[in-house]
Amino acid sequence: MQDDDILVYRLGATCDLADVEEQKVYAGKVQGFANFGMFVQLNDRIKGLVHKSNMKSEHKEKDSILVRVRQIRPNGNIDLEEIQIKVYQVQNIEKKSTTVRISDLGSRIGKTVAIEGEVAQIKQTSGPTIFTIVDESGTQNVAAFVEAGVRAFPDVELNDIVKVVGEVMKRNNQLQIEADAITSLSGDEGETVRVRIEQALDIRAEPEDIPLLVKSEVMERLRPGMKKVAKIIRKAIFTAQPVILRHHADADGICSAVAIEQAVVALIRESGGDFDAEYYLFKRAPSKAPFYEIEDITRDLDFSLKDHVRFGQKMPLVVLTDNGSTEEDEPSYKIASVYDIPFVVIDHHHPDATIDKYLFAHVNPYHVGGDFGITAGMLGTEIARLINPKVEPIIRHLPAVAAVGDRSEAAERSLYLSLVRDQYSEEACKNIALALDYEQFWLRFNDGREIVKDILNISGNSTRHEKLVSLLVEGANLMIEDQMSACIPHVVPRDLPNSAKLFLIDVEIHAHKFTFPPPGKTSGEVHDRLCRANEGSPVVTIGFGPDFAVLRSRGVLMNIPRMVRELRTEIPGGGISGGGHLVVGSIKFVEGMRNTVLEALINKISVAQVQK
Numbered sequence: 001m002q003d004d005d006i007l008v009y010r011l012g013a014t015c016d017l018a019d020v021e022e023q024k025v026y027a028g029k030v031q032g033f034a035n036f037g038m039f040v041q042l043n044d045r046i047k048g049l050v051h052k053s054n055m056k057s058e059h060k061e062k063d064s065i066l067v068r069v070r071q072i073r074p075n076g077n078i079d080l081e082e083i084q085i086k087v088y089q090v091q092n093i094e095k096k097s098t099t100v101r102i103s104d105l106g107s108r109i110g111k112t113v114a115i116e117g118e119v120a121q122i123k124q125t126s127g128p129t130i131f132t133i134v135d136e137s138g139t140q141n142v143a144a145f146v147e148a149g150v151r152a153f154p155d156v157e158l159n160d161i162v163k164v165v166g167e168v169m170k171r172n173n174q175l176q177i178e179a180d181a182i183t184s185l186s187g188d189e190g191e192t193v194r195v196r197i198e199q200a201l202d203i204r205a206e207p208e209d210i211p212l213l214v215k216s217e218v219m220e221r222l223r224p225g226m227k228k229v230a231k232i233i234r235k236a237i238f239t240a241q242p243v244i245l246r247h248h249a250d251a252d253g254i255c256s257a258v259a260i261e262q263a264v265v266a267l268i269r270e271s272g273g274d275f276d277a278e279y280y281l282f283k284r285a286p287s288k289a290p291f292y293e294i295e296d297i298t299r300d301l302d303f304s305l306k307d308h309v310r311f312g313q314k315m316p317l318v319v320l321t322d323n324g325s326t327e328e329d330e331p332s333y334k335i336a337s338v339y340d341i342p343f344v345v346i347d348h349h350h351p352d353a354t355i356d357k358y359l360f361a362h363v364n365p366y367h368v369g370g371d372f373g374i375t376a377g378m379l380g381t382e383i384a385r386l387i388n389p390k391v392e393p394i395i396r397h398l399p400a401v402a403a404v405g406d407r408s409e410a411a412e413r414s415l416y417l418s419l420v421r422d423q424y425s426e427e428a429c430k431n432i433a434l435a436l437d438y439e440q441f442w443l444r445f446n447d448g449r450e451i452v453k454d455i456l457n458i459s460g461n462s463t464r465h466e467k468l469v470s471l472l473v474e475g476a477n478l479m480i481e482d483q484m485s486a487c488i489p490h491v492v493p494r495d496l497p498n499s500a501k502l503f504l505i506d507v508e509i510h511a512h513k514f515t516f517p518p519p520g521k522t523s524g525e526v527h528d529r530l531c532r533a534n535e536g537s538p539v540v541t542i543g544f545g546p547d548f549a550v551l552r553s554r555g556v557l558m559n560i561p562r563m564v565r566e567l568r569t570e571i572p573g574g575g576i577s578g579g580g581h582l583v584v585g586s587i588k589f590v591e592g593m594r595n596t597v598l599e600a601l602i603n604k605i606s607v608a609q610v611q612k
């Protein structure tokens with residue numbers, strides 16, 4: 001072989017281990033020395049070792065040198081030997097397009113590949129470091145090992161754009177890449193990949209254009225907003241950002257949240273990553289108050305920050321449903337904004353415009369001329385279908401349950417009920433709603449993920465569903481009857497000047513405490529019974545305790561949030577707060593001002609218009 005036949009390769013700046021081949025000769029530069037040999041760089045990223053037994057001459061740092069690749073070891077180390085030739089041809093090597101998309105890895109098992117993407121999580125295990133990489137097509141775990149429990153590639157940080165080279169393996173039935181190299185791509189190169197992924201994800205996150213389950217003008221007008229929320233949630237899933245879903249702890253809030261939960265969990269499973277990703281990337285939790293209170297944000301923040309520090313997780317996207325629209329949520333939004341936590345809200349409470357500056361998206365029927373009759377469960381289910389249309393068969397009855405649970409009187413109520421009439425009668429929906437309320441009482445702050453799936457007949461075991469619901473309904477009704485027999489005899493009636501019938505019940509002393517039904521539902525039950533007994537008349541029921549009152553009304557045009565605001569300025573020292581829906585709500589005050597507040601409240605109700 002003539003010397004001038006010998007090819008010497010020069011690696012381009014972006015070349016990586018996948019571009020290096022054994023037995024080939026490369027042009028390199030001496031990087032440094034150790035007592036067993038010297039290190040030679042083939043480009044800025046790749047270096048190999050020339051053992052001293054393979055050195056042919058004396059060198060100093062930065063000397064140009066020719067080397068042959070003797071071996072590439074499984075851990076990515078390269079053994080080189082020095083070559084001395086005078087005449088040769090140089091061939092430049094530009095990066096081979098070995099980069100594959102994450103969604104194509106399934107066909108590359110056993111092969112060494114390169115992927116490019118964003119680091120979405122860095123988790124140190126007692127063995128390897130696990131990097132979760134996200135590209136435009138999916139999520140992939142990459143294991144890198146230096147020493148048990150030691151962080152591999154310490155320069156690589158969360159949110160970096162990286163190139164990973166490694167072998168595709170199957171572990172515990174899941175794809176994993178065992179990394180030879182993880183390199184952060186900086187400058188233009190990183191930016192190009194980031195933009196490419198960003199643009200592709202933007203298209204991938206766009207929800208399918210599917211029609212609503214029912215014909216509804218109001219909801220049709222909400223569709224752009226619903227698509228926006230669905231897109232934000234899809235994008236969070238595709239970029240392995242944790243999602244926290246908070247909801248009002250009643251049947252409507254649960255239905256809305258569970259519909260979204262089903263869509264999100266199925267999509268997380270589809271997009272790859274860890275087998276338990278659906279647990280640490282998604283959390284559903286009820287809010288006890290009818291708003292997102294400081295206790296809620298504090299818990300969410302506490303957990304998220306710990307996960308961020310401990311498991312290298314991103315900060316979450318928070319989705320609020322059947323909650324979140326009112327100024328009562330503002331203190332929590334303020335705290336969250338310190339940490340730049342994004343929020344989206346799906347609610348049907350009368351919205352206060354002041355909170356919109358904290359939200360990435362806000363779906364609310366009041367924005368488009370609708371009202372609370374479009375329940376959160378209806379909105380949540382339609383949004384869940386946009387997030388992941390595949391879950392529709394298991395969630396299409398949830399709007400009907402939500403509608404009866406929240407006593408919707410909108411036209412959509414009967415549309416959603418007829419949609420599922422074959423499987424669920426109105427009575428069945430009412431029972432499911434009551435079972436949800438009752439079970440949530442015992443669950444307290446827990447989400448009861450699997451129990452709730454049985455109550456909603458989502459787990460696929462209909463026999464168990466029926467047994468459980470009928471048992472819960474029986475239990476709930478027994479306790480409601482017990483409560484009613486204790487408190488109904490103590491209801492105090494009063495005729496108001498506007499011809500409305502007012503009923504007052506002191507739930508503090510005439511109802512069982514700390515049990516089911518709680519004060520709000522107790523007042524609601526009393527109200528329902530009084531409405532039936534006073535068919536045709538406008539009825540207002542106030543259930544009150546030492547420092548709160550719960551309002552229910554029929555046929556009286558009230559605006560509870562506005563009345564609360566007015567009382568707050570009219571009664572200094574009343575300690576007044578509260579809100580809710582226009583005609584169903586609650587108010588808090590200080591005990592010493594109870595009578596003053598209640599009388600002022602009744603005065604306002606006395607002048608409210610009644611429906612003829």
Ligand code: MN
Nearest residue numbers: 252322376406
């Ligand atoms: Mn609701």
